[in-house]
Amino acid sequence: MDVPSPGGHVRVTIRGELDLSAVPALERALRKAVARATRGVDLDLSGTAFCDCAGLNALLAARRHALERGRTFTIRSAGPAVRRLLTATGTWPLFTPGEHALNHDEQALRNEVVQLRRAMQTRPAIDQARGILMATFALSPEDAWDVLVRISQNTNTKLHVLAGRLVGTAQDGGLPEGLRQQVTAVLATLPASSDAEEPSPGAGAAP
Incomplete structure (x- = not known):
């Protein structure tokens, strides 16, 4: 965690894996960052190799905590794992104000998620x-x-x-x-090897 910048922002760098076991320490660090900042908190997640839903929930809770105190809460950089999770869950725009367009890979991933949900x-x-x-x-x-x-x-x-x-x-x-x-x-249009005769009404499957 960096000292507050002249502009009132605190930069927090998170490395490793964000899962349930890391949530308590993450929550404490982010609350401390919000308390030290006068304008906002900037996250560097480029070194975060893994993030699950528990980690995402902690980030969302910290964002809400910051907004309630008039601070911004922004992800300035993120590795593929974090970007994939936030894009798939539709939460990426919450942490990246000013980004109005997704790049091609992110849009493709979002489309894939929509298709998978529909298929399920x-x-x-x-x-x-x-x-x-x-x-x-x-x-x-x-x-x-x-x-x-x-x-x-x-x-x-x-x-x-x-x-x-x-x-x-x-x-x-x-x-x-x-x-x-x-x-x-x-x-009648299927290959001869796949043709099947329609059974009489009321008949079940062939043995």
Whole structure:
């Protein structure tokens, strides 16, 4: 921790790993820095090799503590691990006032996080829909996936929306005739080694 600058800022350099075991010492150091500063606290996290949610929560609490006392709380530099965590959690702008644009890597990471969250939310319905197709039409997992994807493309319907409809109709008493016809049409386009005959109504999966 540096002495206050002529401008009233205290610079705190943090090296090593910020995890649950480091939180008590981190909290004490940051509160001391806020007390010594007259304008704000500047953090140098370029040497921080790891930061988990406990470390992030400590930083957020210190920022709130500083703002309540009229001080700024700014990250001036950060290593990849810290930048990745703060970008993924959407907290990076809180510590970097004046930075309005993300660089290409940070934007790509944020997009990836959004996609992963969406996938986690929609995956259960898609897996259930695949299971229904496998049981109803005696399909392999791969063919059931191909059927879902192709019907999604043919009907211009998002995959998770189609899966949700399929699960809903199956729970209401079986697949409607229109959907059965769509599945049959797609099955006819699959390679001969993957074709499966549609069982008669009410029949289950092939043994």
